[in-house]
Amino acid sequence: MSDFVENENEAAAGFYGDDFQLRGDNEQTKIDTNFASMGYWKEVRFRFLSNKSAVFSLAAILIIMFFAFVGPKMTKYTYSGQNLPQKNYAPRIPGFDDTPIFNGNEKLNTTTGSKIINGYKANGDLNVYYWFGSDVLGRDIWTRTWMGTRVSLYIAVVAVLIDMIVGLSYGLISGYFGGVVDSVMQRFSEIVNGIPRLVIVTLLMLILKPGIATIIFALMITEWIGMSRIARAEMLNLKEREFVLASRTLGAGNFSIIFREILPNIIGQIITQTMFSIPTAIFTEAFLSFVGLGIPVPQCSLGSLISDAFNSFTTHSYQIVPPILILALLMLCFNMLADGLREALDPKMKEM
Amino acid sequence: MKKYILKRILISLFTLLAITLVLFILLQLMPGSPFNDEKLSDDQRAVLYAKYGLDKPIYIQFFKYVANMFRGDFGVSYNISKNTPISQLIAQRLPVSIKIGFQAVFIGALIGLMLGIIAAVWHNTIWDTLSTIVSVIGVSIPSYVFALALSYQFGFKLRWFPMLYSTSREFYSSMLPSISLCMFTLASIARFTRTEMLESLNSEYIQLAESKGIYGFRLIWRHALRNTLIPIITVLAPLIVDLMTGSLVVEKIFAIPGVGSLLVTAITSNDYNVVISLSFIYSAMYIGIMLVVDILYGVIDPRIRLSGAVNE
Numbered sequence: 001m002s003d004f005v006e007n008e009n010e011a012a013a014g015f016y017g018d019d020f021q022l023r024g025d026n027e028q029t030k031i032d033t034n035f036a037s038m039g040y041w042k043e044v045r046f047r048f049l050s051n052k053s054a055v056f057s058l059a060a061i062l063i064i065m066f067f068a069f070v071g072p073k074m075t076k077y078t079y080s081g082q083n084l085p086q087k088n089y090a091p092r093i094p095g096f097d098d099t100p101i102f103n104g105n106e107k108l109n110t111t112t113g114s115k116i117i118n119g120y121k122a123n124g125d126l127n128v129y130y131w132f133g134s135d136v137l138g139r140d141i142w143t144r145t146w147m148g149t150r151v152s153l154y155i156a157v158v159a160v161l162i163d164m165i166v167g168l169s170y171g172l173i174s175g176y177f178g179g180v181v182d183s184v185m186q187r188f189s190e191i192v193n194g195i196p197r198l199v200i201v202t203l204l205m206l207i208l209k210p211g212i213a214t215i216i217f218a219l220m221i222t223e224w225i226g227m228s229r230i231a232r233a234e235m236l237n238l239k240e241r242e243f244v245l246a247s248r249t250l251g252a253g254n255f256s257i258i259f260r261e262i263l264p265n266i267i268g269q270i271i272t273q274t275m276f277s278i279p280t281a282i283f284t285e286a287f288l289s290f291v292g293l294g295i296p297v298p299q300c301s302l303g304s305l306i307s308d309a310f311n312s313f314t315t316h317s318y319q320i321v322p323p324i325l326i327l328a329l330l331m332l333c334f335n336m337l338a339d340g341l342r343e344a345l346d347p348k349m350k351e352m
Numbered sequence: 353m354k355k356y357i358l359k360r361i362l363i364s365l366f367t368l369l370a371i372t373l374v375l376f377i378l379l380q381l382m383p384g385s386p387f388n389d390e391k392l393s394d395d396q397r398a399v400l401y402a403k404y405g406l407d408k409p410i411y412i413q414f415f416k417y418v419a420n421m422f423r424g425d426f427g428v429s430y431n432i433s434k435n436t437p438i439s440q441l442i443a444q445r446l447p448v449s450i451k452i453g454f455q456a457v458f459i460g461a462l463i464g465l466m467l468g469i470i471a472a473v474w475h476n477t478i479w480d481t482l483s484t485i486v487s488v489i490g491v492s493i494p495s496y497v498f499a500l501a502l503s504y505q506f507g508f509k510l511r512w513f514p515m516l517y518s519t520s521r522e523f524y525s526s527m528l529p530s531i532s533l534c535m536f537t538l539a540s541i542a543r544f545t546r547t548e549m550l551e552s553l554n555s556e557y558i559q560l561a562e563s564k565g566i567y568g569f570r571l572i573w574r575h576a577l578r579n580t581l582i583p584i585i586t587v588l589a590p591l592i593v594d595l596m597t598g599s600l601v602v603e604k605i606f607a608i609p610g611v612g613s614l615l616v617t618a619i620t621s622n623d624y625n626v627v628i629s630l631s632f633i634y635s636a637m638y639i640g641i642m643l644v645v646d647i648l649y650g651v652i653d654p655r656i657r658l659s660g661a662v663n664e
Binding site for chain 2: 187190191194195196198199202203205206207279283286287290291292293306310313314317320324327328331332334335336339
């Protein structure tokens, strides 16, 4: 945003061409620049777009989302279809038969030294291509990776909803009504917060069947606290302001004050907090699936794929690379995106 | 101050009690009872119930349960190793986990502090960028990804460290797990130190110190760092949580005989008693640490005492 105000805007800014005289070096007089005033959202968009890592993250997330939806349909394999004779094939992509990684060769370390084998050639499957290879049961890793990514993205959406519905309302109500309501609600959230997440999740796994519903339930119990704190603090900050008083004088009810007066004023912090809860949620799911408490077979998630591939990761290390890479990329990008959004939405806020 | 500490202690105790109640209820709901043998007649069962206090009203059973938990008597394991007292199982494994966790915190805090200071002192240079990149990666990428990468590269390829934990080479084999666990600690401390350090470097007392002729290492060490260290206590609590969950997976990857791997085995083999005892221990440890952090923070920063709690 360096558009120096040109002639046609000068009148609007209150200056005319001959108000000031240029003195000496032209370069030095450009130290002060005038900015046209911008709306809040325009400013946010501008600040966000000037943050390279945040834009890159957004692009990467969009690409991953695209593949999560389209990827499984791009091959003829299904995520659960097993083909045992074609197990443990290394990645092979048509047209890449001469490139080192994607030519279907893999190096096997044996006690007598290492040798290079190519499952496709050895079994005569010359027209078969597994883009990311196949796993111990002969399932296509490409399809499974993207199916697993779908689960992670699904969890991300759920985390946002929980934050928005449970955490936000809890914090706003607690902060708005104050007094006894606030005390009771705050003690409750302090107690829930005092229980380690790990314990809540493990205990839930004992009573409920492992699966995506249980994971969502676990997230619902644990994920709302951070958001409720922020919403409450903001509410305490804003509820004594004049515009709230004005609106109350005009006869607005509690509901209308909370959601139509105060909520729009704290939307920035809320978006930031929501974005930060996404990586936590994705991590929780991947962690549970890795330990074996997550999605039941034959469904898969990034965590369960990593867990499966872990058992053979010294012999067929290509199997663990795609899910780990996607998981790491997702976590990294959501974190950087959240950082970028925080800086864009609230530049004054201290970086934590 | 006394009132503040008392309030924190009361809330912590209440939380622990609430957890114990939940655990007790869960235990009642669990399928299967040791006395479900069909060969037992009703009279025999009544005798057994009387012997173990199961004929008493439920609230007395609960009080007894609480007393047992706090005394460290958790009952016996059903599946993992039959009839071994759980306290014995845990006593063998807890030191291993604590040792690795402690090493991780130590390495992470040390390197994190150094990275943070470097980034703040040489602000907006290549060192700053590098340290920011390290901390973003460390915060975002789960510890087990580091664990897998390290174990592949340094354990399997280069063979510098053992891939699996062995009690005969404790220090060597605990290095990789500690490093993979420490990444999150390292990254968050580096990030936090950088922000706080930048703030104190720009403050007026540093200008005063500089005008008095203090510079270089002495300025940073004696004047800037001291004020930076205080707020770092706030990041300790979330770090400990991360160490707990992190240890579960890292212990699985490196086959460490610690508490985390015990919990995983207990869950997968449906050993409810062990799961519930471990949940109690995890909660007690967590609540204890949170309490210490809260009180420490209140002691250091008087403003906290007035507002009531750290996290508000």
